């Protein structure tokens with residue numbers, strides 16, 4: 001790693017900047033990968049639950065576990081779940097869905113509003129596995145961005161989605177969404193949906209890092225807005241941070257790790273943070289940890305921050 | 313000063329570029345949506361499906377109807393299928409709808425795309441059966457009528473009528489479909505013994521005509537008779553007499 005240059009540097013807190021070093025032991029490695037392992041486990045479990053219910057008749061006391069797909073489903077035969085963004089699009093076509101769908105959408109919306117909107121993106125969405133693979137390969141192959149899309153573009157796509165839903169009378173994103181396509185075809189029979197996935201993979205690999213999830217996907221944009229007030233946050237313990245920037249290197253949404261903002265708030269406050277936990281495990285100073293938003297913090301934020309008092 | 317105006321110019325250019333990107337993307341996207349919606353015109357939908365445009369708008373493509381069907385009739389169209397992306401449909405020649413009394417597919421639908429207002433399966437209109445009389449066995453003079461016997465809306469959706477036949481004293485017995493009773497379940501299409509079904513279910517819009525409201529079919533119902541209609545008085549003329557020589561048909565001379 002590019003450690004030589006940083007070797008003697010001091011962080012804003014006066015402590016030496018240490019790079020992240022991948023532990024040699026398997027235990028250490030597993031600990032670095034722990035959130036990745038949890039995320040993949042959850043993503044695959046959810047896929048399996050849908051698939052198993054559909055094809056292997058998985059049930060609990062004769063009740064199918066979860067019927068449907070990520071767009072809308074029924075859990076244990078009576079809990080409706082629905083994609084709130086898809087439901088919103090349907091409403092924008094000026095069709096009022098039945099209560100069952102509205103309740104399902106409210107349940108899902110409430111859940112993500114509490115634990116972080118984009119938790120959907122890094123812990124549930126099946127596309128995440130594809131875009132992570134592309135990002136990993138791109139790093140391996142040292143592919144540089146040859147094209148730059150604004151991170152704000154996704155919000156324009158979000159507005160466009162709702163606008164087009166009204167104009168065309170079709171839930172605009174649902175009708176082209178590679179996420180729904182991929183998931184639906186995994187469960188209900190395969191067609192050409194995989195070409196959309198391949199498209200995302202190549203775009204993320206060759207054109208722009210995290211291009212789809214970080215710049216275009218309106219569902220991610222929707223959940224970024226939903227997650228603005230979420231209670232589960234990545235906490236930032238400012239005095240321990242040496243600005244080694246290891247976190248920024250692994251973060252799929254690097255703009256989110258704004259040190260001065262994070263120091264002021266004691267946490268990462270942007271709704272675009274996906275709560276994936278990558279940064280937590282690479283931080284050599286244990287600066288980053290999951291935390292509850294309103295916990296009374298042990299460190300006084302702002303004024304005890306060495307960067308603002310001594311580090312000037 | 314200079315710097316601000318440069319920045320502003322750059323900002324404006326960027327905004328314009330972004331606007332153009334979004335607008336062109338939006339146009340392409342709208343076009344794709346339009347294409348997809350048109351593809352659905354031939355799909356046979358599950359019972360209770362709203363009118364095609366409303367159905368396309370409301371269905372969230374969750375496939376709960378597909379899972380609820382005990383006969384595996386319904387399919388969720390994968391990309392590149394005949395029906396539009398992700399929407400439920402069925403192919404009667406493969407598996408028709410067996411018209412469950414409790415309509416489980418409709419019950420499972422969370423959005424109302426399969427309308428909760430459908431309470432009797434016989435009221436559903438999934439499609440309309442049409443007969444290709446050039447290939448129907450009965451219309452060739454054979455005694456088939458399988459579709460009539462298989463139809464679950466017995467005797468009402470398909471009736472068998474007789475029809476004179478050339479060069480034979482025997483009449484033909486031919487099936488006729490009646491749109492006021494046909495649910496479009498496709499059981500007839502499945503049952504038809506010809507190589508390619510001679511009776512097929514299609515979306516009614518594609519085959520049904522409409523008589524203009526200005527036609528009043530007085531011989532079909534009283535209400536159709538124009539109230540103030542008075543036949544013109546017969547013009548009496550000396551020549552107005554039956555031509556005697558030609559009237560033998562009516563006089564029992566044969």
Ligand code: SF4
Pocket residue numbers: 358359380381382383384385386408409410411412415416417418433
């Ligand atoms: S009525 Fe019964 S057979 Fe017909 S589509 Fe619905 S569930 Fe299937």
Ligand code: SF4
Pocket residue numbers: 370371372373374375376377378399400420421422423424425426
């Ligand atoms: S259950 Fe309703 S919303 Fe779901 S796929 Fe069937 S028709 Fe569409």
Ligand code: SF4
Pocket residue numbers: 443447448449450451456457458459460487503504505506509510511
């Ligand atoms: S089953 Fe087919 S061939 Fe037989 S009468 Fe009906 S349409 Fe004709």
Ligand code: SF4
Pocket residue numbers: 440441462463464465469470489493494495496497498499500501513
């Ligand atoms: S589709 Fe065929 S079997 Fe079904 S109701 Fe109509 S005529 Fe009868």
